[in-house]
Amino acid sequence: MRFTVGTDVGGTFTDLWAIAEDGRQAVIKVPSTADIIGGIEAATREAAALFGLPVARFCGAIERFGHGTTAGLNALLTGRAARAGLITTAGFGDTLEIGRMKRQVAGLGELEVGDYLQRNRWAPLVPRRLVREVPERIDRTGRVLLALDERAAEQAIASLAAERVQAVAICTLWSVANPVHEDRLAELVRAALPEVFVVVSHEAAATVGEYARMSTTVADAALGPVVSTYLAALDERLVTLGLRRPVLVMTGSGGVVGAAEVGRHPVAALMSGPAAGVIVCRDIATDLGYDRVLTIDVGGTSFDVGTVVDGAAVMRSQVTVAGADVHHPAIDVATIGAGGGSIAGVRGGALAVGPASAGADPGPACYGRGGTLPTATDADLVLGVFAEDSFAGGLKVDRAAAEHAIATHVGEPLGLDLLDAAWGIRAVLDSRMADLLRSVTIERGHDPAEFVMFANGGQGPSHAWALCQQLGIATFVVTPTATVQSALGTGVSEIRQTSGRPSYVRLAADATATEQQLAVLRTAGTQVRDDVVARLGDGPVSVALSVAVRYRGQAHHLDVALPDGPLDVAGLGTSLRAFETDYESLYGAGAGFGGAGFELLSVRAIGSRPGAGENSARPADPIVREGDREVVFDDPAVPFTCAVYRTGFPAPGQQVDGPALICFPGQTLVIPPGGRARTDRRGNVVVTIPVEAEKR
């Protein structure tokens, strides 16, 4: 018997998903541990027990072990990254400090922005005293205006050594146009400090714009030692348990890579968990024939949304983490602070929910761990969505505590009775989540009603019906593995590599490129293609090239596909027409302004090797009726008596009509009145609900 295993570590729970050759699956959630690895070991042992095997035999039979982690993110957020120094062009050592003036307001919410005492929440990743400037200068065309002063470089390196840095980031102006100085600086650092982790910006983030490039480089430098150490320790523990395969690590771009590569370029894995969930849902959706998908993940503190359009996950090139702009192509996951732990209260005479969260500790009032403020989970308990015994890990909760918290902090101040107050908490939370769903669809020119929703995370399956109703979405899908969807993703995702190179080409309105301009693009295309092929190693691979295009003078670009084969004027013309079409669908007919001409910024390759292949799951569980419960849906005055069902991996072809609840381990699927759920051949539950298309 062979196994495929995926793991994902969050702040509250460590998730594990495993599948055996014969199609049996395991869904496991254990509390996360401070060292992360302890939780993974516990989950692995639990999985072995579930399959009835000694842990050494189970681990020895694992063909593929996938892993997603927020270790890097946590190190950044909690300031536990390595001590890193930075070497940059003389005259520009304050680039991180000035932070395009944006750094000071990074991460602030609507009302916080107007409170200037909240500014500078995040310090630069490298403090001013660990920044060294060296004389050198290259211009935008790549011409060396001032040669690198090697003596000054050696002095800078020596003084960083005296500061006992563990890592050195190297980022000079226009290194993406000509990397000669960065490469030489890296040689000098490696020669002088062989133990130190070195990152050069033209490799870490091959993009024009020094602030994001420098932030990414120092993030890689500060995280590299931490993440490498962590992954080595994880590998060692798993080998001790009996694992024979290398650990594959999920990246933000929706594929897995070897652990060593993540150790070299850790920002690639910063937001890996949510990306893994999006990729899994895309694959299931493709299988079911849906090509427009919204994936939601509702956890304790955050609400994550991914978008799939025409069968492809929407990507982005930059994200702001811990105040730093980090440039790395990744699945675009929008997020707000809204989840089961979001705290409700009264602000300015109105009911507000979140973004503050009670987290796992003290947690919602009903957990009885010292939390006294009402949360969305408390509201769901009062509304009947959850029973006192339906929480993950066998947690028993206190309904009376939830009622008291809601009455005290929401009901009484607003003059609402208990059910009205609890319903209000959910309505406000759902509306904030719906706003995010609108913004990722409508702002990009899509009608949300044309999408199917995939509901993931512990609380996604219980909120999906309400979000679909608000957005006019008629179908949502809940998989039996929804609560550990990201873990599953790390187990099955393809192996994927990306590579980008700037290739600045400026075209007039007629869009005719000169031979010289085409050569710039061809050279960049060859470089990035060779790069991903080399990194993917032997075996069958596929590579897709794209080019970043914008109208001249604009700041926002779109990535459009480049044709296969040698690039010519006609092929580039096809790509530019695709750009104009995409642009108008985003910003409305007539918004495009080809008269301004075009700028082509960079070329990117995405290469992949197929993942775990065909899903062999054989779900066979019945959906068993357990009893009834009163649940509030749209009107707190009229609760419905709901049938309550229980299942695990439901067999195909079963049907449940709403109002009803289906309890899975770790998740509760809510089917509203008039809704109908059916299981497909893989045990996924497809729910259709009556909606009035949102009037727009």
Next chain:
Amino acid sequence: MNEQPGPVLYEILRNRLVSVTEEMRIALQSVSGSPTVTEATDFFTGLYVPDGSFATMGFQVAHEAPVVGGLIRHLTSSGRTPIRAGDMFIGNDPYVAALHQNDVQMACPIFVGDEVVAWAGVMAHETDLGGMNFASWCPGATEVFQEGLRIPAVKLVDRGEVREDVVDFILAASRLPTALGLDLRAFIATLNVATARITDLVSRYGAPMISATLHRMIDESEAALRERLRQLPDAVVHVRDFLEHDGHSNALYTVDLALTKRGDAITMDFSGSSLQAPGFINATRPGLQGGITGALLPAVGFGIAWNEGLLRPITVVAPDGLICTAQYPAPVGSATVETIWTVTNVVHRALSLLLACSPPHAHRAQGVSSGTMATFNMGGTNQYGERFGLHLLDPLAGGSGAYAGRDGVNAGGPPAVPMPAIADVESNEQASPLLYLYRRLRADSGGAGAARGGLSAEVALTVHGIEGAEALVMTHGAEVPNSTGIFGGRPGSTVRQRIGVQAVAGTRLPAEGPPDDVTDLPGEWRELGPKPGSLPMRAGDVFAVRWQGGGGYGDPLSRDPDAVAADVSDRLVSRSAATAVYGVAFDGDGRVDDRATRALRRRVRAGRLGAEPTAEPRPDATGHPIGPGLRLLAEDGEWVVRSSAGAELARGGTAWRAGATSRRVDPSELGIDLHEQLIMTEWLCPLSGESLAVDVHRVGAAPLEELMLEELMPEELMPEDMLLDL
């Protein structure tokens, strides 16, 4: 309104309306072709109720919020133009409703049936709208006719149809028609987004609900601000700031504010300000309103949703014909960065002094932030052979003022821009024919104090890839320290603009890197003063500029010596300033020598007083604190102001300067250049030599007693240990 949303629906609708405003921003930034919009933040979006009050606003240029409302009021009150569904209006006339001509705004009514439920508004700074000089800032102008095109209030979209004839007419006036053309499309896209979203909300929840929500948002903010104002003392606060050079001569102008706060309302009286200038620095009344808004919202609107409700408790008194209420046809082309900016400075300072006297809010009293914005525009033919225009936003990166116990943000910028951004050096070099020698923080530019003002950034650049281009350079605050400190905190440095002709001839960059003092480069260096105006620049000429650091808070001699040492090792403060200004002595290893520091600080105070101090400052002195060095006490049934060392400075009122010792401050050690009509006076505790205030004032005019308290905050709102028994 008879129909009101409940607490749940209200929160849902409020969130939606805030999201719509954010969507407007995204649409504008996505479609615009101006780097001032796409990479930087010189723009505005907002939603308005039909009377022109703003209900929501984006976090870019807060100056603009009330001004689009003025455009709406003009349209609805004149009755000359029919207003129909699908119409959009454009305007930029400061004598109708605009800050200055470059700030082009559009607004559209959002109809439900025959009723207007709301208006949407948008603005962006356009680099050129014609006039005598490139960039439409015309130092030589004597009348508004010589400046950029004025568009009073013109229908640009008529019932959904773009009036291309009017578009052509507007573009014909500009030296940069392509960028302006793209931005007009962006404005239309922005208003389309707002219209579609509001119409959607109306169809779902009904017009009365949306209307009630918009009005309630404004009412709630007003109520919250009035509640906050009750926690501030009743007082008259009298402050002044200055700006130099009107484009024709280096005359000095005053913006004078007498702010009276009583109960839950404020009156701002600008009657003491200078008469309007013959040059382009004037502001019209909409500019005055904008300048007030830019400081009021952040200073007292923290934690409250920003909208017109925050302006309702404010009454403005300002006769016609002042520099801040200029009358037609005075030139006003640089109003935003001149008089409007200075209005923001005085409002910010006056409100900070009030906050300082209220125990719950005293930690929010702040030195003035980035009290000027130097302008660098450039036009010509770029490295790609195209006509170009650059409006550099880097000068936003002045320092922010210090708060009690909290240093100002380095390159934090001014109060009126809540979410600032500037472009990367590489982006600027790619888009425009520039080569930067440096963009860095300027050591010692932050105003010294117990809490230090934020440092200003500075840049030096040359033109690159072309032979030459025409720059337009102007500022105020080169000879006026606008970023004043508070309670003995020093002002931040003044602006310094210089040009080095052929300083890097042949793009030969200095082998050792850019020098600390840019004039160490070769070439012929020249100080440009505040307003050199048009300036030809050839490849190899270097333009170097630094802006104002933020104002400091409290006496620099009371700054934690270890914090000073950290500033020195971070190169934010020079070793010499650490010793001369902060009075910190170091041992041979560069560590703080505590004993020598105490002795040095005493010597510095003796130097200030011209005599040995007879007492030490006592940070823990009892009484109601007014900043770190002053205490308000009740003695024999009347108010007494004492220094922390116990010297009686005033009795029966808070005019404490009368009892303090004064001395003239040498500006040079603070990186400050002073206009010939200005001096700086420092006020000291006569016993200890503790610095209590540093005033900038005209030669021959006595400094103002800035803070005249009438009543502390109501007793029932006062923390118990702060009660004064009168």
